Amino acid sequence: MREETKGVLAMVAACVVWGLSSLYYKLLSHIPPLEVLSHRTLWSLVFFLIWMGVKGRLRDMPGALSSKSQAVWVMAAAAAITVNWFVFIYSVQSGHALEASLGYYIFPLVAVALGATVLHEKLSRLQWIAVALAVVAVLLLTIGLGVPPWISLLVAGSFGSYGLIKRKVHAGPVASTAAEVMCLLPLSSLYLWGVYTQGWTGLTGRSSPASFGSDLSDTVMLMTSGVLTGLPLVMFSYAGKRVSYATQGLLQYVNPTIQFALATALYGEPFTRWHAVAFPLIWGGLALYSVATLRNARDQGRRRARSASAVAASGATKI
Template sequence: MSEERRGYLYGLAAYVIWGFFPIYFKLLQPSGALEILAHRVIWSVVFISILLAAARNWRFLARIVRSPRLFGGMSAAAVLIAINWGTYIYGVNSDRVVETALGYFITPLVLVLLGVTMERERLRPWQWAAVAIGGLAVVVLTVDYGRLPYIALLLAASFGSYSLVKKRLKLPPAEGLFVESSVLAIPALAYVAWLTAAGHAKFGHVSVTHSALMIFAGVATAVPLMLFAAAANRVPMVGIGILQYVAPILQLACGLLIYHEPMPPARLAGFGLVWIALIIFTVDALRQRSTPGPAAATAEPVAALPPR
């Protein structure tokens, strides 16, 4: 099996797991979003530490310590994924699962825009059309919601940026996630300590099942992120963008079929525009990848640059 095909399998597994996250995070109530986020960080560090200790693989830390640029990149990735995690938890537990799904539908278009703004790539005409339709969809949804769909936009911006940073750094999955989680661990521990001292912590005070699920959040967080990092190191960004559709389709199904969130006609029209944009983008990307010659290579959006 080729490395690229292996990467697609890793990515598919990651997105299927993420697709069912709404069910998991609903089970963590009545803990608030920040408490859940803090425990995700803490138990992710614990889980990854066990994996690295078993593999006796700590030499990568010396490389990171010797490279301020690399550590800075990992710190930036940590902040971006914390924003993404926190926003997603808040969206799910405030009954906005459909809007969180919208965020991940928009993410491929954000990846295209990052290719233009950060990687100085040129879009093909159909890609510009997809981006324009996606922008129109945001306008329609803003009118429907009566506000900007800020949860969706923040999820798309944070995860798209995180994807680009991970693509540039090219660190092995476990090592990269360990550093990211470790950067966040001190503020996470401080928040949990304060919450416990103030008597507001739910962890350990709801049920044994609730506490076990909070602890398992570290595994549930680490496994798909490791799979995603492994995919990002093997798959072109256009491939990551296409795989991205799996998770929001499953999340949207959870929001509509399990939690019965509303989907009025105007909102459905906004989602329809997003799906049209994604179809145009996907067909154009697949057509371009199937075209031999140098043009196919240069037209790929968000092509990662080597670390520098």
């Protein structure tokens, strides 16, 4: 099997796991989302430490915190991904998985907009139109539903910010994410201590049934959340070294598509006429974005081919 094929399969597998993860957190709806998030953080770190230990790469993690500036960027990334994880868990448990799927659909366009505004990247006409369609979709939902789709915006904004911040972190994706959850560990540990010994409640005001350690199913599921978080990232990292950026971008739509299907078909969440207008606008924007991405990848390939030909011709002339 070719390396590129292996990369595509790994990418699809990662996106399928991310898409189906809403089923997992739906089964944990009786546990407050902040408690689930704290366990996810704790057991993710355990997974990463075991994985990196097996691979002999534990020394890579301190590199992500090698300087004060790197430590700041890692902590900023940790804050962004914590918001993303919490909002996603909350949305699934509270019956707003449809909004979360919209957020992950919007994310690529938010990333493009952030690239233009923060990094001053030049956008093509198609990319500008794609971003404009996303803006129109959000405005229509705000008008139709009476409130902005905050969950969608928080999911897309936090994940977009996370990607932007990660550009400043020099360590690889697995090592840097391990460093991020390491930074979050004190807060997660403090919260779990408060829940299980002091009776703290989450942001929703729900008291915890203290199911961890007393209910076998809940205990196993909470511990497995570390694998559910870490394993797709490992597969994504593996795919990133073997699959083109354009292909990665297209395959990532598998995740929100599965979430969308689960929210509408299985969870029975309402799909209003405003959603029926907004989602096609987003899909249209993503189609334009995909076309622009593929064009850019094709043009870069042609430029590299011309450059290689020129170098070869130059070498032949010298000979």
